[in-house]
Amino acid sequence: MRNQQWPSVLIAILIAAAIVIGPGLVLSGFASNSVNPLDPNVSVDAWRGAYTTALGWSAAVAALFSAVWLLMAHGGRGLDTKAGAWYALWGVAIFIAALLAWLIPPAVKEGPAMPMSICAVLVFAAYWTATLFLTPDQYRYTPLLGRVLWGRHA
Amino acid sequence: MSNLFPIRALSILAPVWLFSLGCTTSVVVPPVEKILPAASRPPHTAEASKAVDLNLDGTLSMQGFARPSDGRFSQLLQDLDLSFSALWRPDQISYHRFGSIIEAIPQRPFYVAASSEGFFKGSKEYATTRIDKVFRASEPGHLTVVMTDLFEQDLDISSIQQSLRASHFPERSSLAIWQWRMPFSGPIFDFDFRVREGRIYTGERYLYMLALGPKESIEKLRGSIDHNVTIGKPNYFLLPSEPVKSSADWLPIAQTANTALKTRHAGDADSVPYSVYRVSRGCSTAELTARPQLSAAPGGAYQADLLAVANNNGKWSSRRLSDPDINSTVDRSGHDSVKIKVSCQAVMGSGTVLLRVRRVGTGDDIVLPPWVTASSASSMQFNDALNRKQSDWGEKTLNLAPLVRGLANTATDQTTMAIAYIYFVAN
Numbered sequence: 001m002r003n004q005q006w007p008s009v010l011i012a013i014l015i016a017a018a019i020v021i022g023p024g025l026v027l028s029g030f031a032s033n034s035v036n037p038l039d040p041n042v043s044v045d046a047w048r049g050a051y052t053t054a055l056g057w058s059a060a061v062a063a064l065f066s067a068v069w070l071l072m073a074h075g076g077r078g079l080d081t082k083a084g085a086w087y088a089l090w091g092v093a094i095f096i097a098a099l100l101a102w103l104i105p106p107a108v109k110e111g112p113a114m115p116m117s118i119c120a121v122l123v124f125a126a127y128w129t130a131t132l133f134l135t136p137d138q139y140r141y142t143p144l145l146g147r148v149l150w151g152r153h154a
Numbered sequence: 155m156s157n158l159f160p161i162r163a164l165s166i167l168a169p170v171w172l173f174s175l176g177c178t179t180s181v182v183v184p185p186v187e188k189i190l191p192a193a194s195r196p197p198h199t200a201e202a203s204k205a206v207d208l209n210l211d212g213t214l215s216m217q218g219f220a221r222p223s224d225g226r227f228s229q230l231l232q233d234l235d236l237s238f239s240a241l242w243r244p245d246q247i248s249y250h251r252f253g254s255i256i257e258a259i260p261q262r263p264f265y266v267a268a269s270s271e272g273f274f275k276g277s278k279e280y281a282t283t284r285i286d287k288v289f290r291a292s293e294p295g296h297l298t299v300v301m302t303d304l305f306e307q308d309l310d311i312s313s314i315q316q317s318l319r320a321s322h323f324p325e326r327s328s329l330a331i332w333q334w335r336m337p338f339s340g341p342i343f344d345f346d347f348r349v350r351e352g353r354i355y356t357g358e359r360y361l362y363m364l365a366l367g368p369k370e371s372i373e374k375l376r377g378s379i380d381h382n383v384t385i386g387k388p389n390y391f392l393l394p395s396e397p398v399k400s401s402a403d404w405l406p407i408a409q410t411a412n413t414a415l416k417t418r419h420a421g422d423a424d425s426v427p428y429s430v431y432r433v434s435r436g437c438s439t440a441e442l443t444a445r446p447q448l449s450a451a452p453g454g455a456y457q458a459d460l461l462a463v464a465n466n467n468g469k470w471s472s473r474r475l476s477d478p479d480i481n482s483t484v485d486r487s488g489h490d491s492v493k494i495k496v497s498c499q500a501v502m503g504s505g506t507v508l509l510r511v512r513r514v515g516t517g518d519d520i521v522l523p524p525w526v527t528a529s530s531a532s533s534m535q536f537n538d539a540l541n542r543k544q545s546d547w548g549e550k551t552l553n554l555a556p557l558v559r560g561l562a563n564t565a566t567d568q569t570t571m572a573i574a575y576i577y578f579v580a581n
Contacts, residue, residue, distance in 0.1 A: 033581050036414040036434060040407040040442075043415040044432065110412075110434055 003136045005074040012070055012130040013063040019126035020059035020097075020119070027118055028052060036110035047106055051115050054104035058097040058119040062126035065093035069131050078138025086142050090127050097123035184470045185425050186575045189463055189508055203297035203371040205246040206238055209288045210259070210268055211302035212251035213281070217274035218340020219303075219361060226336055226385050230361070231265035233385065234301075237378040241371075252288050252300075253280030286310070286317035289366060294322075297367035297375065304362045305343070306553050311560045318564055321366060324393065328369040329561055330376065333389040333525060336361045342548060355548035360529055362551075369394050389525040393561055405444045405492070405511055405574035412437035412498065416579065428575040435581050437498040444492050445485075446513060446573055455514040456482050456492050456573075462504035463577070475500050475507065501578045511574040522558055530555035 002008050032048040069089050076082060101119035108114075132143040141147045210216075219227040238247050249259040251268075253275065261267040274280070285300055292298035298321075306314070323329055338359040365372050369392075376390065407415070412434040421427035433440045446456070458480040461472040479495040494511065501507050531539065531550035539550070 033432065034435065036410060036412070040410045040415060043417055045417060110414075 002134050002140075005071070005136075008074075008134040008136070009067045009070050012066040012134045015133075016062040016066045016126040016130040017059040019129055020062050020122040021055060024055040024058070024118060024122050025052070028055070031111075031114050031118060034111040034114050035108040038107040038109045042106045047108070050105040051101070054101045054115060054119060055122075057100045057104070058123050059126070061093050061096050061100070062123045062130070065089045066127050066130040066134075069127075070134060070136075073135050073139040073142075076139065081142050082139055083142050086131065086139075090124070093123050093127050094120050182465075183428075183430055183506055183508075183577045183579070184463065184465075186428050186508070187425055188470045189461060189472045190510065190575075202374070203242075203367045204295050205248070205293075206242050206297040206299060206375075207248050207250060207292065208234075208238065208264075208299045208301065209250045209252050209256065210264075210273075211253075211283055211300070212274055213253050213283050213305070214274055214276045215283075215303055215305045215340075215342055217271055218338040218342070218355065218359065219336050220269055220271050220274065221339045222337040224337055225269075227361075228265060228269035230334065230336070230383065230385050231268055232263075233383040234363075234379070235263060235265055237375065237382040240378045240382065241374055250288075252284065253277075254282050254284045254287070255279045256288060256291060283310070284313075285364070286313040289314065289317035289321045292321050292366060297365055297371045299375075300364040300366075302362055302364070303359060304551050304554060304557065306557055311553060311557045314557065315560045315564050318366065318561065323366060323564060326368075327366050328372055329393045330365045330372045331391045331393075331558065331561075332363040332365075332379065333529070334361045334363075334386065335359075336385075338548065357548050359548050360551050360554075363388075389523070391523050391526065391558065404447045404513075405576075406447060407442050407444045408491075409441075409443040411441040413440035413442065413496075413578065426572070426575055428577060430577045430579060432579045432581055433496075433498045433501045440496045440498055440501070440578065442494045442496075442576070444494070444511075444574070446490050446492060456480055456490075457512045457514060458494055459510050459512075460496065460500065461508045461510070462500070463506040463508050464504070472508065475504070478509065480511070496578055502580050505580050507578050509574075509576040509578060510572055511576070513571050513573050522555065522562065526558050527555050532556075 001011065028048055028051060031051060032044045035044065035047060037044065037047050069086060072082065072085055098116045098120040101115040105115050128144060132146060132149065135143055135146070140150050249264040249268075250256050251259055251273070259267060267273055283302055283305055285302060285306070288300050289298060318327075318329065321327060335358050337357075339356040340354065342353055342355050342359075365375060372392065376392075380387070407429075410431070413431045414434070416430040416432045418429045419425075419427060431440070431442075458478050460475040460478050462475050463470060463472050465471075478497070480492065482490050482492045485491045492511070494509070496507070496509060529549070529551050531552060531554075533553060536550060536552045
């Protein structure tokens, strides 16, 4: 499947979204119990709703950047590693997710780093996992630890 | 492997998804009345009024509204009649003229008769404006409306307060006041009647409408007036029955430390409003800073008590904990600021605690809208302005602020009033 362009892109989108949304929702209770909104009239339940929205956008970012990487990889011939592009997409996806998690939920005075950390770490894991398993053969070693995972079977 | 991958992925993701759904935290706290039965009051009759009684002040100080040729007074009466007709059938609306007596207005439409100068009498029966008599004569289930210039002497205020109490205000009735600025040309009397013929004033004066009855009917009438009255938007002030049961509580929180709002429950006819806060992880003291809304005069005294709440086989019980720290100060803008500190250990140990904040008041508790104080003059100011022939003396309403303050006091006349109920739950 990894060498079939559109099925692999579709699966990558699903994996990336699931990795962000699933654990993100599981952690939403922990996150909302760790913050104190700056505006005393904003309830933590309302904050949690906004955090969930940020999580949804982070999932979309992870899915989009994973798909972009796979489309680039399928378009290439394997003549270079494209490692720069892979790391750049990874970094930009993490940065955007952290930015969204900072901008979307109401400002907090206790635990401000909590939503940003969760979204950034989950996008980090989502992009890496989706691209690690679904990058076509010609670039299968490019994702981080790709050589460790696939090297013995190459 | 590739064929099995989606199934394996689903088998991993589905439990994660289900776990996340099950992880939604919910806090169950009882209605305050289950813990503090004193917070529960007998339900008031919220039935809409079946009839309306319009009572028009027939004293001579009202005559000046009917005199200007622009016809605004006549237009207002006509618009008000339309507002009533939109809510009640003609046989449910009755019209009266009052001074020290109350008599029916038989003419229809009433506003044609009431718009003429001759409607307002200088006779002995119309020498004083006995609003108290109108309220005392109000029938249960009726909306009693009084249209007057509120030319009230000092002693009238307590009579009106007493008549309102006799008419089940605030237990079962709310009171609303509308204020219109109207052209006027006619006599006004100084309050101690040193000038028996009155002094002629030409300019603008305030005309008032008071409505006593169920809050629901008053709010409908307000909507109808906003829709039908064409001479301008009036000022409006509502003194609701049982103000503590209004949807907003009286202690808005301005700042928190080591605690955060979880949910807020609006009160209704049978329950008081309350908020649920959860304390932060590892905190020692949770703090709330609030600005009470029930304090017209700064420097009020506040009390707070704390109860541990427990559920034993579906039955709620409570146990008194040591009182939390509460400090009140007057801030730069002249309002009370209250800081309450609740021990996080008390919350962690009990799981759920209920904080009750009370104001030890003198009844001087509702903040009057600015238009009340702006258009009010004391008896002394009024007579002084009258004798000095100041140009704006007619624009002031004699004793308006003390009268409205008196009505507000009637609504909140309790020595100690609970102004907030706040649950704290463990994290």
